[in-house]
Amino acid sequence: MNALAARRRHPAAIAILLxxxxxxxxxxxxxxxxxxxxxxxxxxxxxxAGKQLFLANCASCHGVNAEGRVTGNGDKIAGPALAGVxxxxxxxxxxxGRMPLRxxxxxxxxxxxxxxxxxxxxxxxxxxxxxxxxxxxxxEDVDPTKGDPGAGGELFRVNCAMCHNAAGAGGALxxxxxxxxxxxxxxxxxxxxxxxxxQSMPVFNDNNIEPKDKRDxxxxxxxxxxxxxxxxxxxxxxxxxxEGWFAWFFGLxxxxxxAVWLGQKSA
Amino acid sequence: xxxxxxxxxxxxEVTPTGEFGxxxxxxxxxxxxxxxxxxxxxxxxxxxxxxxxxxxxxxxAAKRAERTVGGLFLLSILGTLGxxxxxxxxxxxxxxxxxxxxxxxxxxIALGVTMALSLLGIGFGAVQWAKTLMPDxxxxxxxxxxxxxxxARADFVSILDDGAxxxxxxxxxxxxxxxxxxxxxxxxxxxxxxxxxxxxxPGDDLSVSYWNGPKEEDGTYANTxxxxxxxxxxxxxxASDVTIGSVFHVMPDGLLDLEEHLLEAKAKxxxxxxxxxxxxxxxxxxxxxxxxxxVAYSKICTHVGCPVGLYEQQTHHLLCPCHQSTFDVTQDxxxxxxxxxxxxxxxxxxxxxxxxxxxxxxxxxxxGPSFWERGSV
Numbered sequence: 001m002n003a004l005a006a007r008r009r010h011p012a013a014i015a016i017l018l019x020x021x022x023x024x025x026x027x028x029x030x031x032x033x034x035x036x037x038x039x040x041x042x043x044x045x046x047x048x049a050g051k052q053l054f055l056a057n058c059a060s061c062h063g064v065n066a067e068g069r070v071t072g073n074g075d076k077i078a079g080p081a082l083a084g085v086x087x088x089x090x091x092x093x094x095x096x097g098r099m100p101l102r103x104x105x106x107x108x109x110x111x112x113x114x115x116x117x118x119x120x121x122x123x124x125x126x127x128x129x130x131x132x133x134x135x136x137x138x139x140e141d142v143d144p145t146k147g148d149p150g151a152g153g154e155l156f157r158v159n160c161a162m163c164h165n166a167a168g169a170g171g172a173l174x175x176x177x178x179x180x181x182x183x184x185x186x187x188x189x190x191x192x193x194x195x196x197x198x199q200s201m202p203v204f205n206d207n208n209i210e211p212k213d214k215r216d217x218x219x220x221x222x223x224x225x226x227x228x229x230x231x232x233x234x235x236x237x238x239x240x241x242x243e244g245w246f247a248w249f250f251g252l253x254x255x256x257x258x259a260v261w262l263g264q265k266s267a
Numbered sequence: 268x269x270x271x272x273x274x275x276x277x278x279x280e281v282t283p284t285g286e287f288g289x290x291x292x293x294x295x296x297x298x299x300x301x302x303x304x305x306x307x308x309x310x311x312x313x314x315x316x317x318x319x320x321x322x323x324x325x326x327x328a329a330k331r332a333e334r335t336v337g338g339l340f341l342l343s344i345l346g347t348l349g350x351x352x353x354x355x356x357x358x359x360x361x362x363x364x365x366x367x368x369x370x371x372x373x374x375x376i377a378l379g380v381t382m383a384l385s386l387l388g389i390g391f392g393a394v395q396w397a398k399t400l401m402p403d404x405x406x407x408x409x410x411x412x413x414x415x416x417x418x419a420r421a422d423f424v425s426i427l428d429d430g431a432x433x434x435x436x437x438x439x440x441x442x443x444x445x446x447x448x449x450x451x452x453x454x455x456x457x458x459x460x461x462x463x464x465x466x467x468x469p470g471d472d473l474s475v476s477y478w479n480g481p482k483e484e485d486g487t488y489a490n491t492x493x494x495x496x497x498x499x500x501x502x503x504x505x506a507s508d509v510t511i512g513s514v515f516h517v518m519p520d521g522l523l524d525l526e527e528h529l530l531e532a533k534a535k536x537x538x539x540x541x542x543x544x545x546x547x548x549x550x551x552x553x554x555x556x557x558x559x560x561x562v563a564y565s566k567i568c569t570h571v572g573c574p575v576g577l578y579e580q581q582t583h584h585l586l587c588p589c590h591q592s593t594f595d596v597t598q599d600x601x602x603x604x605x606x607x608x609x610x611x612x613x614x615x616x617x618x619x620x621x622x623x624x625x626x627x628x629x630x631x632x633x634x635g636p637s638f639w640e641r642g643s644v
Binding site for chain 2 (some may be wrong): 154155158159162163171173174177179197199200201202203204205207208213228229230231232233261262264266
């Protein structure tokens with residue numbers, strides 16, 4: 001201590017102290033600061049393999065460096081820039097078969113998955129290496145058994161039900177677009193969709209709906225998906241449209257048939 | 268010749284005879300032999316020839332019809348008994364598989380089917396009875412004049428006159444006018460409480476929302492800034508939390524502490540918070556009332572007040588699910604499609620010292636659908 005005290009007037013002391021202070025602050029910040037989400041356990045090989053897959057399957061629309069491409073037809077884009085969309089967006093789009101896009105249209109539709117999960121992970125690693133973005137959620141993040149379906153239901157009805165229907169059956173948007181059904185969707189894809197806001201869907205980032213709350217929503221959707229339907233035909237759970245159609249078609253049909261029978265001459 | 272006497276019974280071509288008595292008409296007797304030219308008036312062609320039903324002429328068929336009707340009534344009896352048995356015998360939790368529908372509660376199916384048998388058995392039985400066994404003759408009932416005879420009419424007038432005379436109504440007009448007044452007024456107390464019971468006038472209730480803050484004693488509002496809170500978590504929102512493309516469902520801070528009329532207050536104060544790239548916002552007012560591209564709009568449709576919650580983050584359209592009114596968020600929520608008449612009201616917002624979003628004032632107009640006094644308060 002004496003040695004230190006003796007050198008406190010050394011010309012370099014201020015500089016060393018300043019350096020020490022900066023280092024401590026920097027490390028402390030790094031320790032407590034929110035981590036930008038990054039795909040875990042991705043190696044350099046994954047990124048390289050992902051880039052190869054990207055060039056072969058995605059670059060025609062998204063550009064060779066994922067910078068996005070315009071079509072030349074007004075300001076319509078062939079594919080948006082992908083820097084910063086994160087691994088979650090790739091895992092969602094490719095994992096639900098929406099990408100690679102089968103045909104241009106008003107909306108990319110769910111379809112057969114074209115790639116193995118390993119290949120999807122590689123492309124995700126490549127895209128995540130371009131710029132930080134939402135990561136693929138962990139198993140625990142999306143485990144429906146750990147969520148609270150009641151709390152999730154409340155969040156779902158405020159944030160999701162107006163587009164996806166109170167029963168998660170989906171619904172129409174403007175000009176041919178639609179919110180898809182959420183029944184039978186993998187929990188991690190639900191999480192990723194909230195995190196990244198694919199297509200028309202707004203973003204529900206982790207500051208808006210916390211990861212714990214997202215898991216509650218997943219638990220709610222799993223619960224209503226698995227709930228037994230013992231009250232008759234659900235008619236797609238689409239509410240007044242299908243129910244009204246059924247009543248008009250079958251109810252009126254029966255009444256018309258009865259009227260015809262009543263009005264028929266008996267001889 | 269009018270409608271009445273053109274009937275076969277009144278015309279010369281027809282001879283009413285037959286097993287149903289001289290008043291009835293044989294349906295093959297109504298026809299007139301034509302002469303090839305177009306007659307001045309078409310004669311009444313009468314009824315089509317009557318075809319007898321099987322049960323009318325065949326004893327066995329009648330017996331069959333009797334059995335059918337009886338069988339239907341019996342089915343109804345069995346349905347009713349089945350309903351009673353099912354009600355007590357079937358476990359309410361038991362399920363059975365119904366083709367085309369899937370697993371269903373056995374009790375519901377059983378009750379529905381037995382009740383249908385019970386009701387339809389009676390209905391179908393009655394109709395079948397009427398169609399096979401009840402009398403099947405076309406009968407004619409002649410119309411008669413509605414007008415009473417001149418004698419009866421004169422009688423009636425004289426009775427009224429006598430009454431008015433003997434009750435002094437004509438001689439003592441005071442009685443006439445006071446009675447008229449009393450009868451005219453006595454209905455008022457009946458109607459008055461109905462009108463009064465419609466409740467107090469709404470005052471400015473429709474024009475202000477929770478964002479106006481508490482009402483002062485002099486009738487003005489505090490207009491204190493309120494934090495924007497997440498619905499339903501009730502947590503404040505940092506401006507940095509609202510990334511581009513995000514949408515937040517918002518209620519004012521303190522709303523949940525309301526002890527009464529919470530839902531009414533929430534329905535008026537519901538707000539949708541979105542962040543857009545400020546460069547694509549075309550309205551200067553929208554930019555000024557927002558905060559770096561974060562804008563807050565009333566969630567209540569200006570058409571009939573449904574919650575406009577369907578935000579498309581790519582097109583920046585807000586769609587109302589009830590009647591497809593579409594609002595363009597880049598153009599100050601102008602109506603671009605559908606029956607809504609006015610843009611959604613914008614809530615002016617800013618941030619407080621801690622970086623949380625707060626309101627800069629209340630809505631500048633009434634939220635929701637139009638009403639008579641809108642804009643006058």
